Amino acid sequence: MSEPTAAPKKRIFSAIQPTGVFTLGNYIGAIRNWHKLQDDFDSIYCIADLHAITVLQEPAELRKNTMRAFALMLACGIDPKRSITFVQSQNPHHAELSWVLSCSTMFGELSRMTQFKDKSARHADNINAGLFTYPVLMAADILAYNADLVPIGADQKQHLELARNIAQRFNQRYGETFTVPDGYFPEQGARLMSLQDPTKKMSKSDENANACVYILDDKDTILRKFKRAVTDSDTEVCYKEGKDGINNLMTIYGAVTGKTMDEITAEFAGQGYGPFKEAVGEAVADHLAPVQAEYARLIADKAYLTQCMTEGAGQAFRITRKALQKVYRRVGFIDRL
Ligand code: TRP
DSSP states (O other): OOOOOOOOOOEEEEEEOOSSSOBHHHIIIIIHHHHHHTTTSEEEEEEOHHHHTTSOOOHHHHHHHHHHHHHHHHHTTOOTTTEEEEEGGGSTHHHHHHHHHHTTSOHHHHHTOHHHHHHHHHTTTOOOHHHHHHHHHHHHHHHTTTOSEEEOOGGGHHHHHHHHHHHHHHHHHHSSOSOOOEEEOOTTOOOOBOSSOTTSBOOTTOSOGGGOOBTTOOHHHHHHHHHTOOOOSOOOOOOOTTOHHHHHHHHHHHHHHOOOHHHHHHHTTTTOHHHHHHHHHHHHHHHHHHHHHHHHHHHTOHHHHHHHHHHHHHHHHHHHHHHHHHHHHHHTOOOOO
């Protein structure tokens, strides 16, 4: 009797830049979901340090931040035994493939990328070619692994669409080579907004330190930031259009407690905003405490982190080597013996 063969798992790829400490937004909107996906998918997660140097980085800081981001990724529950976890620059194939794909990407396409326009406005003194071709590198990240699904935030949708176009164009020109990836938007992929201006995304580059909660903020800091969160002149805790501040706090509270909007409304009925904000702060601090403890343990163990990175890069390299070989043949390069 033959064993029933399980359908192969779909492959998921995602990456995050090692610029500064992750925010609560990164955690709830992205990394926490990566964690949940690792059993159902063949999952590959990467710290995108090549992407980070499109804006100026202090080298020692970048090195430290990459180590920290890697530790934080593991502390958030990404398990190097169940997922491939690595640092982008440690697998040279990303940069190699990026070059080939850049020759299947049009100048006009890249010029339309809204993130390029935003970033070049913000870093007017450093509009380098890497900032412009950044989406090609991101396409290479994804296509090198023939990923089926890519969990991303709304701000990366345009880049993913470009990756799909590049894959399709390459396939048409050279024959079927790449899987055309789809975006993956988990139900609980809540998008968190700034605590100071809830019409804007919570961003680690915000100038106002109170706008953003970092995963490694201590309890007092978390409580203080929520206490100061901008709300409205109403008093009722309910999810409604126009109540951006309260909607955001309810989203956060729901994300860390698992409660629905109706349950939250009932819980704080007649209490006003003060006790609600305090409860959100407490719940977030409680939720982050185990992640913070695990981070503290990991960051003190550089040898272990280095070992995980090295093994992850090796696994990644073995996957992308095959993809690269195929691409090089397709475009007409002589085999590297
Ligand atoms: N550009 C993404 C960001 O800034 C990070 C990233 C790099 C990424 N390569 C990727 C995300 C590949 C998904 C897939 O958020």
